Amino acid sequence: MVSAPWTPAPESVTVDAQPLRIAMVATPYFTVPPLGYGAVETVVADLVDPLVDRGHHVTLIGAGRHGTRAQRFIASYEVSPGERLGEPLPEVMHAAHAARALEEFDVDVVHDHTLAGPLLARGRLTPTVATVHGPVNGELGGYYRALGDTVRLVAVSHAQRAGAPDLPWIATVHNAVRADTFPFRAAKENSVLFLGRFNPDKAPHLAIEAARAAGLPIILAGKCSEPHERAYFTQEIEPRLGPDTTVFGIVDAVAKRDLFARACCLVVPICWEEPFGLVMVEAMACGTPVVALRRGAVPEIIVPGRTGIIVDHPRELAGAITRARALDPAACREHVETGFTVQAMAAGYETIYRQALTETIPLPQDVPEKRDGDAERQAVD
Numbered sequence: 084m085v086s087a088p089w090t091p092a093p094e095s096v097t098v099d100a101q102p103l104r105i106a107m108v109a110t111p112y113f114t115v116p117p118l119g120y121g122a123v124e125t126v127v128a129d130l131v132d133p134l135v136d137r138g139h140h141v142t143l144i145g146a147g148r149h150g151t152r153a154q155r156f157i158a159s160y161e162v163s164p165g166e167r168l169g170e171p172l173p174e175v176m177h178a179a180h181a182a183r184a185l186e187e188f189d190v191d192v193v194h195d196h197t198l199a200g201p202l203l204a205r206g207r208l209t210p211t212v213a214t215v216h217g218p219v220n221g222e223l224g225g226y227y228r229a230l231g232d233t234v235r236l237v238a239v240s241h242a243q244r245a246g247a248p249d250l251p252w253i254a255t256v257h258n259a260v261r262a263d264t265f266p267f268r269a270a271k272e273n274s275v276l277f278l279g280r281f282n283p284d285k286a287p288h289l290a291i292e293a294a295r296a297a298g299l300p301i302i303l304a305g306k307c308s309e310p311h312e313r314a315y316f317t318q319e320i321e322p323r324l325g326p327d328t329t330v331f332g333i334v335d336a337v338a339k340r341d342l343f344a345r346a347c348c349l350v351v352p353i354c355w356e357e358p359f360g361l362v363m364v365e366a367m368a369c370g371t372p373v374v375a376l377r378r379g380a381v382p383e384i385i386v387p388g389r390t391g392i393i394v395d396h397p398r399e400l401a402g403a404i405t406r407a408r409a410l411d412p413a414a415c416r417e418h419v420e421t422g423f424t425v426q427a428m429a430a431g432y433e434t435i436y437r438q439a440l441t442e443t444i445p446l447p448q449d450v451p452e453k454r455d456g457d458a459e460r461q462a463v464d
């Protein structure tokens with residue numbers, strides 16, 4: 084059985100509950116939703132629209148074009164600086180733009196998905212909820228501890244939360260996808276898929292070896308733009324390339340869905356404690372089982388023997404690929420349609436927002452009072 088996260092049911096929020104004014108701060112490197120790479124931006128887009136459906140007013144702070152139904156959009160960059168992913172300055176600049184915007188607009192709660200943004204929560208009268216999309220070990224864990232009680236942290240998996248149980252977690256909510264935007268295909272091709280970043284943590288070199296040992300060709304798709312990714316590709320991937328390997332590169336939304344739907348399985352040979360792993364849910368939405376190493380959130384996402392195969396050692400991946408091909412694609416799709424819906428994700432976050440509004444966080448002295456919200460909204464809306 085898959086361990087479900089803490090996620091309140093939609094009926095836990097009353098129909099006549101007061102609509103909320105939510106400031107949603109996305110990361111700045113890609114548009115929301117992204118055209119290609121960008122798991123966080125995908126999650127943000129799939130959260131904004133259901134919140135609007137639930138009657139809330141959402142101010143989205145992002146970069147580039149506006150691709151959601153948020154009632155207000157503020158761009159920190161006219162063109163999203165995806166080529167600068169990994170550099171700190173774009174996110175710092177983005178946080179500064181967000182802080183200025185939040186001074187102008189009266190909102191009930193700030194939901195921040197960035198790393199730098201929560202630094203500005205101290206002294207803010209509006210409660211800040213921060214979803215932690217990355218790891219919480221080492222210096223990153225120290226960073227979140229240093230934030231103290233200025234933010235409410237949301238984990239995306241139990242595994243992530245267990246890695247730093249002392250952090251100020253308020254809840255755990257799994258990421259989700261719009262299953263109806265992913266094509267279901269029952270008839271699979273005789274090829275394996277790897278989709279992810281090219282680095283040792285994602286370990287596509289292990290995916291190549293596993294597919295080859297299983298006697299199947301493999302398609303390798305994903306990001307390989309940063310210096311450490313290119314170095315890894317040169318050292319670990321190029322020596323393993325052959326007639327049974329196809330390097331696809333970065334995929335857009337259309338190509339990603341096509342690759343997921345056609346593959347006989349997705350191989351996720353992660354060598355780190357993956358906080359979530361959205362690609363696994365996306366693959367299953369297309370009816371494609373997942374073969375993965377037992378790390379991080381994998382056991383929370385895959386139902387072993389039903390929607391995928393989980394193993395403990397890379398040498399077991401080849402046999403797992405063979406076993407996964409016998410699984411029912413319809414079961415994979417059903418698992419996503421019932422367990423990873425954007426409606427449940429939005430309901431969970433709505434309850435978190437309301438909980439945050441009932442709590443009091445100590446504030447520094449001499450914090451100026453916010454201007455009247457109604458008058459301010461009338462001035463800007």
